[in-house]
Amino acid sequence: MNASVAWIGLGAMGAGMAGSLLSQSFSVSAYDVYAPFIKRVVQAGATASSSPAHAVQGASTVGLMVVNADQVEDVLFGAGEVAQSLAPGSVVVCFSTVPPSFLASVAARLAVKDIGFVDAPVSGGFVRAAEGQLSVMVAGTTESIERARPVLEALTRAPNGKLTVVGDKAGAASDFKLINQVLCAIHIAVSGEAMALGVNMGANPRKLYEAVREGPGASWMFTNRVPWQLEPSETPKSAITIIHKDSGIVMDEARSYGLYAPVSAAAEQVFSAALGAGLGRIDDGCVNVLWERFGGKPVAQRVTNFDPAEQAKAEETVTALLEGVHLLSAAEALVFARRKKMDVNAVYDVVSKAAAASNMLSTRGRRILAGDRSVHSPLRVLHARVSKVIEEAKKTNTPLFLATAVHQALTLAVQNGWSDEDDSAVVRLWGADQ
Numbered sequence: 164m165n166a167s168v169a170w171i172g173l174g175a176m177g178a179g180m181a182g183s184l185l186s187q188s189f190s191v192s193a194y195d196v197y198a199p200f201i202k203r204v205v206q207a208g209a210t211a212s213s214s215p216a217h218a219v220q221g222a223s224t225v226g227l228m229v230v231n232a233d234q235v236e237d238v239l240f241g242a243g244e245v246a247q248s249l250a251p252g253s254v255v256v257c258f259s260t261v262p263p264s265f266l267a268s269v270a271a272r273l274a275v276k277d278i279g280f281v282d283a284p285v286s287g288g289f290v291r292a293a294e295g296q297l298s299v300m301v302a303g304t305t306e307s308i309e310r311a312r313p314v315l316e317a318l319t320r321a322p323n324g325k326l327t328v329v330g331d332k333a334g335a336a337s338d339f340k341l342i343n344q345v346l347c348a349i350h351i352a353v354s355g356e357a358m359a360l361g362v363n364m365g366a367n368p369r370k371l372y373e374a375v376r377e378g379p380g381a382s383w384m385f386t387n388r389v390p391w392q393l394e395p396s397e398t399p400k401s402a403i404t405i406i407h408k409d410s411g412i413v414m415d416e417a418r419s420y421g422l423y424a425p426v427s428a429a430a431e432q433v434f435s436a437a438l439g440a441g442l443g444r445i446d447d448g449c450v451n452v453l454w455e456r457f458g459g460k461p462v463a464q465r466v467t468n469f470d471p472a473e474q475a476k477a478e479e480t481v482t483a484l485l486e487g488v489h490l491l492s493a494a495e496a497l498v499f500a501r502r503k504k505m506d507v508n509a510v511y512d513v514v515s516k517a518a519a520a521s522n523m524l525s526t527r528g529r530r531i532l533a534g535d536r537s538v539h540s541p542l543r544v545l546h547a548r549v550s551k552v553i554e555e556a557k558k559t560n561t562p563l564f565l566a567t568a569v570h571q572a573l574t575l576a577v578q579n580g581w582s583d584e585d586d587s588a589v590v591r592l593w594g595a596d597q
Contacts, residue, residue: 165184165187165188165189165190165313165317166189166190166223166224166313167189167190167192167221167222167223167224168184168189168190168191168192168222168223168224168225168226168314169191169192169193169194169212169218169219169222169224169225169226170184170191170192170193170194170204170209170218170226171193171194171195171215171218171225171226171227171228171229171238171243171245172195172226172227172228172229172230172234172259173193173194173195173197173200173203173228174195174200174228175289175292175399176228176258176285176288176289176292177226177228177229177258178200178203178204178293179289179290179292179293179294180226180228180258180285180292180293180295180297180318181193181204181207181209181226182204182207182293183292183293183294183295183317183318184295184314184317184318185204185207185209186207186295187295187317189314189317190210191204191208191209191210192209192210192212192217192218192219192220192221192222193205193209193210193212193218194211194212194213194214194215194217194218214243214244215238215243215244216243216244216245216247216248219245219248219249219253220248222249222253223252223253223254223310224253224254224255224256224310224311224313224314225245225253225254225255225256226256226258226314227239227255227256227257227258227259228258228259229259230259230408231259231261231408232261232265234259235257235259235261235265235269236265236269239255239272239273240272246272246273246276246278247276249276249278251276252279252310253278253279253310254278254279254280254281254307254310254311255273255278255279255280255281256281256283256311256314256315257269257280257281257283258283258284258285258299259284260284260337260340260344260408260409260412261337261412262337262412262415262416263335263337263338263341263416264334264416264419265334266280266282266333266334266337267332267333267334269333270282270303270332270333270334279303279304279306279307279310279311280303280307280333281301281302281303281307281308281311281315281333282301282302282303282333282334282335282336282337283299283301283302283311283315283336284299284300284336284337284339284340285297285298285299285318286298286343286347286517286518287323287324288400288401289400289401290400291323291324292318294320294323295317295319295320295324296319296320296321296322296323296324297318297319297324298323298324298325298327298517299315299318299319299325299326299327300329300336300339300340300513301315301326301327301328301329301336302328302329302330302331302332302333302334302335302336302337303331303332303333304331305331308328327513329509329513338500338503339505339510339513339514341412341413341416341499342496342499342500342505342510342514342519343513343514343517343518343519344409344410344412344413344519345424345427345492345495345496345499345519346492346493346514346519346521346524347384347406347518348406348409348410348413348427348430348431348434349427349429349430349488349489349492349495349565350382350383350384350385350489350492350519350521351384351388351406351447351448351450352429352430352433352434352450352565353385353430353484353485353488353489353565353566354382354384354385354388354389354392354448354450354451355433355448355449355450355451355452355453355454356451356454356484356563356564356566357375357380357385357481357484357485358371358372358389358451358462358481359451359453359454359455359459359462359561360477360480360481360484360552360555360556360559360561360563361477361478361480362459362460362461362462362464363454363459363460363559363560363561364473364476364477364480364555364559365469365470365473365474365477366469366473366474366477366478366481367466367469367474368393368462368463368466369393369466370469370474371474371477371478371481372389372390374478375478375481375482375485376389378482378522379482379486380481380482380483380484380485380486380489380522380523381485381521381522382489382520382521382522382523382524383517383518383519383520383521384448384518384519384521385485385521387448387518388446388447388448389448389462391446391448391449392448392449392451392462392463393462393463394463395445395446395449395463396446399444399445399446400448401446401447401448402443402444402445402446402447403434403437403442403443403444403446403447403449403450404443405447406434406447407431407434407435407437407438407443410427410430410431410434411431413427413431414427414428414431417499420499420502420503422498422499422502423592424499425568425569425571425572426488426491426492426495426565426568426569426572427492427495428568429564429568430564430565432564433450433453433564433565434447434450436453436564437450437452437453440453440456442456454561454562457560457561457562458560459561476555480551480552480555483545483548483552484549484552484563484566486545486548487545487548487549487552487566487569487570487573488565488566488569489521489522489523490523490527490545490569490586490587490589491568491573491589492521492523492524493521493523493524493527493528493531494527494531494587494589494590494593496510496514496519496524497510497511497528497531497532497590498590498593507532508532511524511528515528526539527586527587530585530587531587531590535585535587536584536585536588537585538583538584538585539585539587540585540586541582541583541584541585541586542573542576542581542582542583542584542585542586542588542589543577543582543583544586545573545586546570546573546574546576546582549566549569549570549573550570552566552570553566553567553570572589573589575592576589576591576592579591579592
């Protein structure tokens with residue numbers, strides 16, 4: 164039998180992670196505010212607990228997979244009474260996505276009680292959670308990480324799992340996750356916007372997807388999420404409410420730093436609009452349904468008759484839209500990391516190989532980091548192409564939240580006299596932060 168673990172938070176991700184530990188012979192005491200969730204993991208072998216304090220009795224490691232910082236605070240130091248119930252020498256691992264600055268204070272308050280703390284945001288989705296094959300970035304003292312290592316390694320098994328130590332202070336891993344989510348949130352939102360425009364232009368959505376995923380407008384999220392649009396499932400894999408929360412954290416942090424973040428702001432508004440339209444519970448990849456509520460054509464439709472010329476035009480238009488948004492999101496994310504005084508090269512190395520990856524991040528991100536001012540693709544060319552995207556959207560009455568924000572940024576760059584510079588010069592919009 165492995166270590167005794169208390170697990171608090173049994174939603175789609177938390178239940179999968181707890182179940183994975185159970186399958187690997189960990190003893191798990193489980194708690195969630197929603198009793199049916201507890202029953203689900205008890206059937207897999209967990210011990211039911213009546214409260215967070217009850218769950219941590221005798222546990223050496225506590226896993227938290229709750230919704231937000233308020234819940235972390237309440238579980239540890241409020242009504243949950245975990246901090247006062249844990250024995251010295253134990254360790255708390257926070258897998259939730261919460262503001263980085265908040266976690267530093269949590270670690271300090273627990274350290275007074277000789278309780279370790281590990282900042283460990285996750286990515287990979289509920290299927291990989293149940294398989295114990297998540298990607299987890301961790302930060303904390305060496306002692307705290309070592310205390311938690313058996314659990315961390317059990318949740319990040321091969322072939323798809325990965326455990327990466329990114330710092331020795333709580334909050335550092337969540338900083339990496341924050342930058343990752345800048346890109347992921349934008350890429351998810353723009354996958355809906357791009358496909359909505361394409362089908363409104365008369366494209367066969369499946370052929371559009373196949374063409375774009377192989378080109379310069381591709382991203383990991385576009386490749387992963389558009390199939391959800393094409394074949395919607397009644398069982399959500401990652402609800403819009405989750406990415407809405409993450410984009411909210413991104414923008415709260417951006418505002419606290421006084422950071423210009425036009426594309427993240429547009430993405431947050433897409434997800435807020437989706438919640439307002441009653442779409443919070445559907446897959447985030449199906450955010451395209453928002454455009455259907457505006458009267459657009461469904462992406463899931465099966466098109467057999469289409470005009471090859473219209474198809475080609477839609478593919479070029481959608482590619483230009485994605486290239487523009489992915490370029491600005493890459494610049495925004497890297498500037499954000501620099502403003503937070505992170506190791507930007509390390510950030511790029513992590514996010515460019517994960518779910519935040521895009522062709523534009525790979526090519527333009529390298530140029531931005533290297534300070535490469537040589538001209539590979541003039542900014543005026545991309546500006547002209549995105550201008551045509553806006554024109555096509557007007558013709559088809561397709562609202563463009565992200566592309567409009569990007570077009571405005573590119574227009575400002577042109578007005579600044581950078582037309583003949585490489586399009587990666589848009590990073591100069593951030594001035595001293597570039």
